[in-house]
Amino acid sequence: MNDLAACxxxxxxxxxxxxxxxxxxxxxxxxxxxxxxxxxxxxxxxxKLWLERMAARGWTAPEWPKAYGGAGLSPVEAKVLxxxxxxxxxxxxxxxxxxxMLGPALIKYGTEAQKAEHLPKIARGLIRWCQGYxxxxxxxxxxxxxxxxxxxxxxxxxxxxxxxxxxxHKADWIFCLVRTDTSVKHAGISFLLFDMKASGISTxxxxxxxxxxxxCETFFDNVKVPKANLVGELNKGWEVAKYLLGHxxxxxxxxxxDGGGMSLxxxxxxxxxxxxxGRLDEPVLRARIALFEVRAAAFRAMSExxxxxxxxxxxxxxxxxxxxxxxxxxxxxxxxxxxAAGGSRRLEWESDRSTGGAAPRAWLRSKGNSIEGGxxxxxxxxxxxxxxxxxxx
Numbered sequence: 001m002n003d004l005a006a007c008x009x010x011x012x013x014x015x016x017x018x019x020x021x022x023x024x025x026x027x028x029x030x031x032x033x034x035x036x037x038x039x040x041x042x043x044x045x046x047x048k049l050w051l052e053r054m055a056a057r058g059w060t061a062p063e064w065p066k067a068y069g070g071a072g073l074s075p076v077e078a079k080v081l082x083x084x085x086x087x088x089x090x091x092x093x094x095x096x097x098x099x100x101m102l103g104p105a106l107i108k109y110g111t112e113a114q115k116a117e118h119l120p121k122i123a124r125g126l127i128r129w130c131q132g133y134x135x136x137x138x139x140x141x142x143x144x145x146x147x148x149x150x151x152x153x154x155x156x157x158x159x160x161x162x163x164x165x166x167x168x169h170k171a172d173w174i175f176c177l178v179r180t181d182t183s184v185k186h187a188g189i190s191f192l193l194f195d196m197k198a199s200g201i202s203t204x205x206x207x208x209x210x211x212x213x214x215x216c217e218t219f220f221d222n223v224k225v226p227k228a229n230l231v232g233e234l235n236k237g238w239e240v241a242k243y244l245l246g247h248x249x250x251x252x253x254x255x256x257x258d259g260g261g262m263s264l265x266x267x268x269x270x271x272x273x274x275x276x277x278g279r280l281d282e283p284v285l286r287a288r289i290a291l292f293e294v295r296a297a298a299f300r301a302m303s304e305x306x307x308x309x310x311x312x313x314x315x316x317x318x319x320x321x322x323x324x325x326x327x328x329x330x331x332x333x334x335x336x337x338x339x340a341a342g343g344s345r346r347l348e349w350e351s352d353r354s355t356g357g358a359a360p361r362a363w364l365r366s367k368g369n370s371i372e373g374g375x376x377x378x379x380x381x382x383x384x385x386x387x388x389x390x391x392x393x
Contacts (some may be wrong), residue, residue, distance in 0.1 A: 008083075008357060012088070014086075016090050019085075019090045020050055022044055023050045023093075024089040024091070027091055028358060029362075033091070033092070033095040034047050034048075034095060035125075035128055036051065036127070036128055036171070036364075037171075038127065047066070058070045058071030058073075058238065060080060061099050061122070062077070067105070069119055069124055071309065075311035083320045093125075096129070097128075101129075101244050101247070102122070103122055104174075105247070106118060106119060109231050109240050110231055114228075114229075116247075118193070127172045128170060128171050128172045128173075129173050130165050130196070130218075131166065131174070131239070132147075132162045133175060134164045140374070140375055140378050143185050143238065146180075147176070148191060153224070156178070157222055157223070157224060158192070158220045158223040158224075160220050161217065161218065161219050162217070162220075163215075163218070164215050165218040169213050172197070173193060173194065174196055177189055177190075177241055181235050188235055189237040191230070191237035192221065192237075193225075194225040198225070201220060201221075201222070202218075204219075208368070210361040210365045212304070212365065219305070234347055246320040247320075248373050249373050250306075251382055252324050267341045268280050268285060268286075268289065268342075269343060271341060271345065272285070285337075285341065289337055292334065292337055299301070303323065306323060308351070321379040321383055324374065324381065329370070329376070331366050332370065335366040337374075346359050348360075349361075
């Protein structure tokens with residue numbers, strides 16, 4: 001206990017000294033996050049400094065081994081770091097699909113050469129990754145994918161298309177599911193890594209109702225991928241893919257805890273005013289916000305319990321589906337209430353006062369939460385079959 005108290009005190013002291021003041025402000029938009037990459041774009045010098053300081057300490061991926069760019073922290077120590085960052089309002093130093101999805105899969109399934117090559121770069125934010133899973137005719141039925149990787153001796157030749165590839169137009173590398181055997185479904189899929197600058201790769205952003213375009217269509221036309229970039233065994237990529245999906249769904253569920261700045265109640269008070277007792281002068285909205293806060297508190301407690309169970313290897317394999325479903329539903333509720341709490345001002349789409357319509361655009365974006373990473377319907381089916389053990393149709 002004394003060691004943990006000392007760890008907490010040391011962690012807090014370091015963060016207080018090293019986290020720049022601008023990096024303690026709430027995240028308001030995607031530009032407030034650091035994505036790293038070969039040619040990173042920083043919103044300010046403090047954002048770059050924050051990434052460099054945290055990466056040097058291994059705290060961008062605190063539980064990864066030190067040899068791979070992490071800090072080698074125990075799950076309890078990593079939890080202390082998270083709690084102290086949250087207490088000080090520290091922004092994440094790096095937003096990375098490499099850390100939240102690919103890294104754990106590489107640690108489990110990658111060769112030593114693959115780990116040594118990719119993990120330190122991921123932890124330092126030197127390479128930005130995207131995910132090549134969904135296809136036009138293989139979304140919920142992901143195992144129906146048709147992107148082909150033909151064996152050409154020392155390399156694979158990849159042809160096909162992916163869709164809903166988040167930030168593909170800005171990514172440096174892609175982790176991609178490909179079909180290497182057409183005679184079987186799940187057992188004919190392999191997991192490849194390749195450079196997005198390779199010849200034959202093109203992307204086309206998809207414009208959303210929010211006006212943003214971070215989803216893309218991605219096309220592969222005779223792309224050469226070295227055999228050394230195969231993760232796991234040939235035709236056994238579905239095993240890697242499922243393991244990675246668990247981490248993706250856990251990561252997506254985290255948006256249910258991401259309030260980001262002023263509370264709903266305070267925002268509503270500023271816009272709609274209060275009654276003679278100092279309460280929000282909208283009793284129905286007040287009740288809805290109170291109910292949301294109770295649900296969010298319960299979800300936070302459940303998230304911590306699940307995180308501890310997973311690190312102790314006692315978690316049910318289908319729990320990420322439960323977390324993903326409820327976390328995305330909470331996030332949609334939060335944005336609905338934020339729109340209601342902001343009054344008519346929340347409908348502004350392009351004004352300076354609304355920061356370019358950040359609130360309504362984020363509200364519209366939240367609608368996709370229940371589709372990406374596996375639709376809510378798919379998650380509910382998994383929960384019904386694997387957790388509740390209900391009979392299938």
